[in-house]
Amino acid sequence: MIEIRIHGRGGQGSVTMAELLAEAAFYGGKEAQAFPNFGVERRGAPVTAYVRIDSKPIRLRSQIYSPDYAIIQDASLLNDGKILADLKRGASVIINTSKKASELSLPKNLKIKTINASGLALEIIGKPIINTILLGAFAGSTGLIQLSGAEKAIKERFSAEIAEKNIAALRRGFEVINQN
Amino acid sequence: MKKILEGSRAIAETIKNIGVDVVSCYPITPQTHIVEDLAKFKADGEADYEYVRAESEFAAMSILVGASAAGARTYTATSSQGLLLMTEVLYNVAGMRLPIVMTDANRAISAPINIWNDQQDAVTVRDAGWIMLYGENNQEVCDLHVLAYKIAEACQIPVMVNLDGFVLTHTLETIEIIDSKSIKKYLPAFKPSEKLDPKDPLTFGAFATPKHYMEIRQELHDDVVASKKMIAKEMTSFKKYFGRKLSLVDYYGDKSADTVVVAMGSVLGTIKDAIDELKKSGKKVGVLKVSSLRPFPAEEIIKEIGNKKNVIVIDKSLSLGEEGILAGELKRSFYGNSKATITSVIMGLGGRDITKEMIKKAITQAGKSRNQAVFIGK
Known part of the structure; x- marks a missing residue:
């Protein structure tokens, strides 16, 4: 079973991202589970969402404490040093930042990739909506979900016009992540 | 589909x-x-x-x-x-x-x-x-x-x-x-x-x-x-x-286990994963799902686990001053019908996350006959 944790801030769509990721995995023929760290959501406050992907039905209901993958939607969340402290050894992390991984002081035993998702989102969508950029980046760097599955998830959720922009964002994230 | x-x-x-x-x-x-x-x-x-x-x-x-x-x-x-x-x-x-x-x-x-x-x-x-x-x-x-x-x-x-x-x-x-x-x-x-x-x-x-x-x-x-x-x-x-099974009670795990965990609701999934891990380390534990509180399937429960040595009941509810609700139901049903030691364990109140490790900790309560509920929150 693969466990993924998403860290963002209220308003960034961490829960939507977890759901899109699980849907993309499901459309790729896998079992998937997505759920938020249930709370009283407030704009700007730290939000956590979880995804599990497996080849067999998922029964486990606990939160995810040592994920295989983490997605950080807002790099300022790394400031307290706690978020990445409990990841599995060798876990892969994608961080939304304009900096390079080498410019960040982060734990050594992790595979860190960075992407300027906020910048790309402004360019493609015209708003700092970073989910689909990061979803593409996750697909591109891990291969756990395919673009086709992610595109289907986006089309199911959004109107045609919004889906089109988000699919463009998805593809850009997919291409860019392996260039950094 | x-x-x-x-x-x-x-x-x-x-x-x-x-x-x-x-x-x-x-x-x-x-x-x-x-x-x-x-x-x-x-x-x-x-x-x-x-x-x-x-x-x-x-x-x-x-x-x-x-x-x-x-x-x-x-x-x-x-x-x-x-x-x-x-x-x-x-x-x-x-x-x-x-x-x-x-x-x-x-x-x-x-x-x-x-x-x-x-x-x-x-x-x-x-x-x-x-x-x-x-x-x-x-x-x-x-x-x-x-x-x-x-x-x-x-x-x-x-x-x-x-x-x-x-x-x-x-x-x-x-x-x-x-x-x-x-x-x-x-x-x-x-x-x-x-x-x-x-x-x-x-x-x-x-x-x-x-x-x-x-x-x-x-x-x-x-x-x-x-x-x-x-x-x-x-x-x-x-x-x-x-084509899908529904049942008043459902046993999962090794039939020959001496110890069985009983619960209702979503925690059963986490319990099943926890006992599968215990099985790998050689410890046999069963789990019984109860799907109906009223009517209470007392005969069905006794038939499945009445012969067990230890029964651990995990409740996300309790009668304050007494014990877990499901635990109380089991004790009432088992009276005169089973020699099992029933332990009431309270978990997950007010959204406290329940992990596999906490389930394993609850299982260590097996056989400890207590009249008071045991709270496991960490």
Whole structure:
């Protein structure tokens, strides 16, 4: 079973991202589970969402404490040093930042990739909506979900016009992540 | 066809496909997404039920009393304080033999105020005369709703389908929603034997003097007892129609285990994963799912685990000053029927996360005969 944790801030769509990721995995023929760290959501406050992907039905209901993958939607969340402290050894992390991984002081035993998702989102969508950029980046760097599955998830959720922009964002994230 | 859906959405789609006539709701976390989705289906013209936005849960259930007595198939959903506010009406529903089906997205009770999951709300109305079912995952929860209407209408007893708030309502997972055509084959149109009709006036819930009240209450009691057979029969029939198993109790794990964990609801999944890990390290533990609190499947439980040495009951609810509700039910049932040592373990109150490690810690309580509940929160 693969466990993924998403860290963002209220308003960034961490829960939507977890759901899109699980849907993309499901459309790729896998079992998937997505759920938020249930709370009283407030704009700007730290939000956590979880995804599990497996080849067999998922029964486990606990939160995810040592994920295989983490997605950080807002790099300022790394400031307290706690978020990445409990990841599995060798876990892969994608961080939304304009900096390079080498410019960040982060734990050594992790595979860190960075992407300027906020910048790309402004360019493609015209708003700092970073989910689909990061979803593409996750697909591109891990291969756990395919673009086709992610595109289907986006089309199911959004109107045609919004889906089109988000699919463009998805593809850009997919291409860019392996260039950094 | 399998889909991936949020639990609340899956329930709402199932209710739409069941073909209810009247939905009356008042929103409360974590039930909200269910009633929002049902309102949306109505607004989008995808459903033709009457949707009544009530001014409170007391009103929501009272509206259903009128609708159900007039012969409508009815639905509502609630949680926590909302369920408690309904309490007076819940007793009336059962007493009037109205086959209302309600979802309770189980949540903690104030004070202190807490919006998260445990199972204290529903057990508080355990004795109201409702059938009370519990689902382990969203598939089972949706299937139990289809079953609930069949049982409610056949037994003339209301049914409450319980699922863990947030843990299931807000989780996206794979599920097969039964379409309305298939449901129609299994669940015929609701034809009440008696209903409110101006042309043929009747009174529901009329005054009963000491001469009659007791027999009427005993009749309801006898019918709740008898409903267990009907539920078991309909669960078997459900499998024939839809291919998925539903059962009053379900044993998982090594049959020869001395120790067994008993629970209701979504924590069963985590327990199963925990005991599979224990099995790898050579420790045999079983788990028994209980899907119905009322009627209580005492004989079925004893048949499955009455010969075990240690029984650990995990409850997300308790009778303050005593022990877990399910643990108490087991002790009562086991008296004179089993030599098992029953330990009441309280976990997950007010949304406290339950991990596999905590389950393993609970299992270490096996055989420790205590009269007081053990709380495991870390």
